Amino acid sequence: MEAALSWEPGALNVVFGVPDEVSRQVLGSPIPKKMSFTGSIPVGKHLQKLAADTLKRCTMELGGHSPVFVFDDADIDKALDVTFGFKFRNAGQVCISPTRFFVQDKVYKSFVEGFTERTKGITVGNGLDDGVTMGPLIDARRLPVMEDFVSDARDHGATVTTGGERVGNQGFFYAPTVLADVPDAARIMSEEPFGPVAPMTPFNTFDEVVERANSLPFGLASYVFTSNGGQAAKIERALETGLVGVNHPMVATPETPFGGVNESGYGSEGGIEGLDAFLRTKFVTEVNV
Numbered sequence: 648m649e650a651a652l653s654w655e656p657g658a659l660n661v662v663f664g665v666p667d668e669v670s671r672q673v674l675g676s677p678i679p680k681k682m683s684f685t686g687s688i689p690v691g692k693h694l695q696k697l698a699a700d701t702l703k704r705c706t707m708e709l710g711g712h713s714p715v716f717v718f719d720d721a722d723i724d725k726a727l728d729v730t731f732g733f734k735f736r737n738a739g740q741v742c743i744s745p746t747r748f749f750v751q752d753k754v755y756k757s758f759v760e761g762f763t764e765r766t767k768g769i770t771v772g773n774g775l776d777d778g779v780t781m782g783p784l785i786d787a788r789r790l791p792v793m794e795d796f797v798s799d800a801r802d803h804g805a806t807v808t809t810g811g812e813r814v815g816n817q818g819f820f821y822a823p824t825v826l827a828d829v830p831d832a833a834r835i836m837s838e839e840p841f842g843p844v845a846p847m848t849p850f851n852t853f854d855e856v857v858e859r860a861n862s863l864p865f866g867l868a869s870y871v872f873t874s875n876g877g878q879a880a881k882i883e884r885a886l887e888t889g890l891v892g893v894n895h896p897m898v899a900t901p902e903t904p905f906g907g908v909n910e911s912g913y914g915s916e917g918g919i920e921g922l923d924a925f926l927r928t929k930f931v932t933e934v935n936v
Contacts, residue, residue, distance in 0.1 A: 674698050681925055684708070685742070688910050706924050707912030708742070708905070711867030712839045714860040715745045716882065719753035721872035725894070727758065730870070731765040733896040735823050738781055739843040743868035743890065743898060746840055748847045749856045755849040759827050762845065763808040769823045771814045783819040784842060793821045793842045796835045800826050800846065803833040810843070837863060853878070857885045867907035868898050889915075 662669050673679060674697040682698050683706040684691055691709045698705050717726050734745045750758045772779040784790060790813055797811045810824030821843055829836060829846040836846060850856035860869070868890040873879050879893045889907040890898040899905050904915035915921050 670694055670697060674703065675700060677701055679703065680927070682706070683914075683916065683924070685916075691912060704924065706906070706914030706916060706921075708867075708907065708914075708916055709910060709912040710839050710865060711742055711907060711911050712746050712837070712863055712865045713743055713868040713870065713888075714747040714749060714886075715870045716856060716860070716872065717748070717750040717754065717758055718871075718873040718875070718878065719751040720874045720878075721754070721894075722874065723754055723758060723761065726872040727761045727765060729872075729894075729896055731762055734845050735766070735769060735781055735843055738784060738821070738823075739845075740785060740841055743896075744841075745845070745870055745896075747836060747860070748845060749850045749860065750847060751856075752849050752851055755847075759808065759825070759847050762847070763825045763827075766823045766825050766845070767809050771820050771822060773818075781823060781843065784821055785819070787819055789842060790819055790821060793824075793840070793844060796838075796840055796842075796844055797824060797826065800829050800833045800835055803830050805829040805833060805846070831859060831862075839865070853882070857882065861885075861887045864910040865907070866909040867911040868892070870896055870898075 662673070674682065674694065681704045682694065684694055685708040688709045691707045695705055695707065715730055717723070730745055730748070736744065770778050770780050772782070774782040784793070794813070797807065801807065806827045808825045808827050810822035812822055814820035814822050823843040824845065826835070826844065826846045829848045831837075831848070833846070835844065836848070850859070866888045869886050869888040870892045871879055871882055872894055883891050883893070887908060889911065890905065892898045899917070901917055904918040904920040906912060906915040914924050
């Protein structure tokens with residue numbers, strides 16, 4: 648029995664070429680009415696300028712730098728299990744990967760130790776090999792980026808508790824890395840690493856950590872671990888991010904809106920909000936004659 652599928656001509660087109668030339672041609676045409684882009688902030692801003700000439704509607708899912716908040720009343724073992732697995736998923740190359748770990752003073756030492764021990768158990772290699780739990784970076788140019796982040800953090804006084812180096816001399820493998828006592832002045836605290844490096848830093852008060860987290864222009868995802876419902880509600884309102892996960896990392900599902908604020912973009916992918924962005928409102932009124 649053949650599947651009953653039908654496609655309108657031109658419903659899906661895949662275009663190959665020089666990215667900027669393709670973008671200028673497609674976005675300069677009056678035929679497309681909507682652009683949805685996932686990528687870097689500089690490219691997103693460039694495409695938005697091109698789309699402005701024909702007033703195309705845009706949805707922008709750009710860069711992020713997702714903070715994780717671990718309060719001293721949290722279930723630390725659960726927070727460790729959740730954030731560890733989520734951090735090194737796809738070698739940290741996920742737009743909503745946890746990238747800044749703020750841990751309250753009282754539990755900071757034990758959290759760093761627990762995270763480090765779990766990280767040491769990761770096996771890096773070819774994902775087709777048995778026992779491998781983390782694969783490579785996307786290409787060779789990402790290796791020196793990781794090295795620069797780690798070197799800069801060390802120069803600012805951070806400590807590498809595990810990792811911090813390339814794995815082998817073939818492929819694009821970088822060891823899952825934990826950095827402790829990373830000051831806000833280190834580059835990795837203000838630039839998205841997009842790799843398997845987890846910077847840890849302690850905090851003392853609620854107001855202090857919210858101010859530090861909101862100091863960057865990004866606002867995609869954030870994660871909060873606390874057993875205090877009132878505290879969770881308070882930080883949910885205070886954070887300038889489009890997505891907040893409390894005691895879990897699942898902030899992206901097909902039926903819910905997905906998107907950021909500030910320089911992380913605007914609009915939503917997923918949910919009814921994502922569909923609305925592709926629709927145009929038309930109000931029709933008639934009078935019977």
